[in-house]
Structure formats: structure tokens, C-alpha cells
Amino acid sequence: MKNLSKYLFFFLIFIIFTNALSKQNTIKNIRISDKPDNTTTRIVFDLTKKTAYSVFILDNQPRLVVDLEASSYKKFEEFKSNIIKNIRINNNGKGVIRLVFDLKKVAFIERNFYLSKNNKNVFRLVIDLRSQKKVKGNIKTKIKAKKPFTITIDAGHGGLDPGAVRYKYKEKDITLLAAKELRLLLDNKGYKVYLTRNKDTFISLRKRRKIAKKYNSDLFISLHVDSVKKKATRGTSIYTLSDKASDKVTAMLAERENKVDLIAGIDSTKVDNEVFSILLDLQRRDTKNASSSFAEIYVGKIREHGYRALKRPHRHAGFAVLKSPDIPSVLIELGFLSNPKDAKYLSNKKSRARVLKALSEAIDLYAKSRSNI
Ligand SMILES: [Zn+2]
Known part of the structure; x- marks a missing residue:
């Protein structure tokens, strides 16, 4: 790009x-x-x-x-x-x-x-x-090669963990199909795209974050399909990390191994914990804002495409998979498996393509906005 x-x-x-x-x-x-x-x-x-x-x-x-x-x-x-x-x-x-x-x-x-x-x-x-x-030629400028906008798509659940199971559908199967289809859409637009899993395997939430980090992702999207008791509830929603949850992130990242990952060029053994927690806080605020900005763009695109969304589609929660301090991360519930219409809609490739198209357009808009800080 x-x-x-x-x-x-x-x-x-x-x-x-x-x-x-x-x-x-x-x-x-x-x-x-x-x-x-x-x-x-x-x-x-x-x-x-x-x-x-x-x-x-x-x-x-x-x-x-x-x-x-x-x-x-x-x-x-x-x-x-x-x-x-x-x-x-x-x-x-x-x-x-x-x-x-x-x-x-x-x-x-x-x-x-x-x-x-x-x-x-x-x-x-x-x-x-x-x-x-x-x-030119005198000083080594440390210019890194240009890197395309990189997205890690996370197909929720997998293996032993099927996620929601309703009617004849399993959440883990729909998320995997959606992740692969979204990758194809994004590949064609020139993005660099990685999947946390491309088959029916179990992966821990921590590992999913690590994969996004490993590929130096600009955006992490975890795909899910929700399920509730009330059958009538339907539509998509998008989650970003809440403040409360975010505070735990800083605590969690006090671990030395993570610090080294995060702060390029600083020897963590020579800087104290307090320093790191503040530095991480600076970085985390930026990430949180970027995640929220993506969520708003997604909601806008969903409405533009006339796809059904929950009443307050952008929500906050402490999902562990969203806790990367330096990679903007969102969790998308594509719809409700507990709703017969959503279940049918999301298990069909053609109709699923509609919501994925809206999502890919949201990514376009977000990627552009990030190039204009
Ligand atoms: Zn799920």
C-alpha cells in the first residue's frame, strides 16, 4: 500500500x-x-x-x-x-x-x-x-525498508474449544471461514495478511497476541459469532479494550521479557520498573485510541452497507485477546448464532461476503487515516 x-x-x-x-x-x-x-x-x-x-x-x-x-x-x-x-x-x-x-x-x-x-x-x-x-553516503541513516500495512486476522476459538454451538453450526467453523475469506479480500488489495490459525486447532489467547506481534502487525482483528439466550437479538458489534482492563495490561507487562519486546533499543536491565510502566502507558493510550478509531470506522461502514448492528455496536470489554499494548486490536462479533436469521446469514458464503466487504472497506479507511497522523 x-x-x-x-x-x-x-x-x-x-x-x-x-x-x-x-x-x-x-x-x-x-x-x-x-x-x-x-x-x-x-x-x-x-x-x-x-x-x-x-x-x-x-x-x-x-x-x-x-x-x-x-x-x-x-x-x-x-x-x-x-x-x-x-x-x-x-x-x-x-x-x-x-x-x-x-x-x-x-x-x-x-x-x-x-x-x-x-x-x-x-x-x-x-x-x-x-x-x-x-x-547521502556519509551517514548511515538506518532507513528501514517500507513495510506494507500488516493485518493479523484471528479466527476465534478452534480445536477443543468450539465457541458457540447452535443449530448445526459451530462458531469456530464460521470464524475460520470468515478469516480465510477476509484474507483473500485483503490480499487482493495489497495488504500483508496473517492468520492466527488456518485450520481447526486450539490456540491460547496469549499465543494469538504473540502471532500478531511476531508479524509486526498494524492491526489485529479477532472474529467471533456471539450467542445469547434471547433468540431475537441479532446484528454485529465490535469490542475494544476497556480502561479497567487496560490497567492490568501495564501490570502484566512488568515482566521483563515483554519489555524487551516492546521497547526497541533500550536495555531494560538498566531502567527501573516505574519508568517502564509509564512508557508503556504512553504507548497503550495511543493503541487504545487507534483501536477505538477503527471500531468507529467499522460501525460507520456497517451502517453504510445496511448490515444489521446492535444498538450500541461499539462496546468495551476486557477480552484477553485485545491486550496487546502496542497493536491496535478489535474483537468483532459478526452476529448471533442464537438468532436463526444471523446463523443462516453467517453460515452462507455469499451473505457472509457482505459483512466482510464492509469490514475490508473499514480497514482501507483506517489504514489511510493512520498514514495521516
Ligand atoms: Zn467467540
């Missing part, structure tokens, strides 16, 4: 003083200046606290993205730069401010570091950007 965001490269850096944890950070100023050689631009953030941040570059419509733990910001100075076009600031009100620097050309992060506090008690976070062009 041409239009998708790719990480040129991705740094997650974390520096913290434990006594700064409880106090809030304000971005007092952002100063931007080109160096005389015109290939380097320095960005300096004046901060009241030395807090967590992550910084990375997206090469599609080149942008530098900086996430800073901060609660407010003040107006910053006007600037002129050969590399930076403009700045967009998004304060989600939850303690992280995202700054997106639109770039005039492809650039890479040469350095990022904190300067020690000056005599006005201001901490300075410095990011040096270098435009790629003039350093």
Missing part, C-alpha cells in the same frame, strides 16, 4: 526523575533554528519538568512526531526553517501532548537528549533533525 505511514525509524526514549512523577509538566516554549550548514535543524523544548517522551519520524508526508508527558503548553516563537514547515499540537487532556512537525523534506533524527536544567529551572529537550539529502 502506497499511502500508508511507515516508520522511517522509531525511537522511544525515556528519562525520568522519580520526584518529577507527581508534578505536571508545562511546555514553556519551543524554539526552532537551522544550523548554518542548512542541513540540520535543532528543536528545543523548554520544560518545567524532565519527563517521558517518545520521538519518531513518519516518512509518508514526512512528519516528526513527539509525544511528551505534559499537561499544558504556552505559545511558541515564530520560526523559519529549511526542514520544518509547521507544527500541529494536540493536547488530549490526559497528560500527553502530541506535537506533529510537518517537514518540508524527508529527514531523520540525528540526536535527541536532555540538557541539564538551566539557572531559570528550565529543562531543555533537544532534538536535532537532519535532512537526508545532503548527507
Whole structure:
């Protein structure tokens, strides 16, 4: 997929003083200046606290993205730069401010570091950007090959675990068929697609998440068919992780092995647990927002196609399979096996294709939106 965001490269850096944890950070100023050689631009953030941040570059419509733990910001100075076009600031009100620097050309992060506090008690976070062009051949730019938008489709249940069983149908069979058909649809659109299972086997929920991680997925979709006592209930719904459930994620990820997976380039043995839990929290918020955004897109597409949905189709739950902290994940109940009409609809390839088409269009829209942070 041409239009998708790719990480040129991705740094997650974390520096913290434990006594700064409880106090809030304000971005007092952002100063931007080109160096005389015109290939380097320095960005300096004046901060009241030395807090967590992550910084990375997206090469599609080149942008530098900086996430800073901060609660407010003040107006910053006007600037002129050969590399930076403009700045967009998004304060989600939850303690992280995202700054997106639109770039005039492809650039890479040469350095990022904190300067020690000056005599006005201001901490300075410095990011040096270098435009790629003039350093060609001189500096190793660590550019990764472009990776197509990658989706892992999870066919719910399997093997010993049949899921819902109603009439002559088993949930595990319908989810497997749907997963394979969806893969075909997405393959044809140029996505990279993986299945957690392609036959009738049992796979643990943890393993399903691990498969998505292994393939470095941009999106994880778990397919299910619901079943309830009330026969009349029918329609699709989509679940994302709830806040409450998400807190357990952070706790769970205190395990060293997971940390190493998550934070590229940081030696987890040298950073304490508190640091990691905050860093994970930053990452998790982003993932949660992205999952919700996908869910909303799905609901929109379902309505557009006139496929039946529950009254509040986007719901929150603590499904274990959704707990990847860094991969946007959704669980879709395609319909109700307990409803005769849904059961018939979903067990028929032709009618099933309708909901899968809507789902694949939702993926298109989402993938495009992710390339435009
Ligand atoms: Zn299920």
C-alpha cells in the first residue's frame, strides 16, 4: 500500500526523575533554528519538568512526531526553517501532548537528549533533525525498508474449544471461514495478511497476541459469532479494550521479557520498573485510541452497507485477546448464532461476503487515516 505511514525509524526514549512523577509538566516554549550548514535543524523544548517522551519520524508526508508527558503548553516563537514547515499540537487532556512537525523534506533524527536544567529551572529537550539529502553516503541513516500495512486476522476459538454451538453450526467453523475469506479480500488489495490459525486447532489467547506481534502487525482483528439466550437479538458489534482492563495490561507487562519486546533499543536491565510502566502507558493510550478509531470506522461502514448492528455496536470489554499494548486490536462479533436469521446469514458464503466487504472497506479507511497522523 502506497499511502500508508511507515516508520522511517522509531525511537522511544525515556528519562525520568522519580520526584518529577507527581508534578505536571508545562511546555514553556519551543524554539526552532537551522544550523548554518542548512542541513540540520535543532528543536528545543523548554520544560518545567524532565519527563517521558517518545520521538519518531513518519516518512509518508514526512512528519516528526513527539509525544511528551505534559499537561499544558504556552505559545511558541515564530520560526523559519529549511526542514520544518509547521507544527500541529494536540493536547488530549490526559497528560500527553502530541506535537506533529510537518517537514518540508524527508529527514531523520540525528540526536535527541536532555540538557541539564538551566539557572531559570528550565529543562531543555533537544532534538536535532537532519535532512537526508545532503548527507547521502556519509551517514548511515538506518532507513528501514517500507513495510506494507500488516493485518493479523484471528479466527476465534478452534480445536477443543468450539465457541458457540447452535443449530448445526459451530462458531469456530464460521470464524475460520470468515478469516480465510477476509484474507483473500485483503490480499487482493495489497495488504500483508496473517492468520492466527488456518485450520481447526486450539490456540491460547496469549499465543494469538504473540502471532500478531511476531508479524509486526498494524492491526489485529479477532472474529467471533456471539450467542445469547434471547433468540431475537441479532446484528454485529465490535469490542475494544476497556480502561479497567487496560490497567492490568501495564501490570502484566512488568515482566521483563515483554519489555524487551516492546521497547526497541533500550536495555531494560538498566531502567527501573516505574519508568517502564509509564512508557508503556504512553504507548497503550495511543493503541487504545487507534483501536477505538477503527471500531468507529467499522460501525460507520456497517451502517453504510445496511448490515444489521446492535444498538450500541461499539462496546468495551476486557477480552484477553485485545491486550496487546502496542497493536491496535478489535474483537468483532459478526452476529448471533442464537438468532436463526444471523446463523443462516453467517453460515452462507455469499451473505457472509457482505459483512466482510464492509469490514475490508473499514480497514482501507483506517489504514489511510493512520498514514495521516
Ligand atoms: Zn467467540
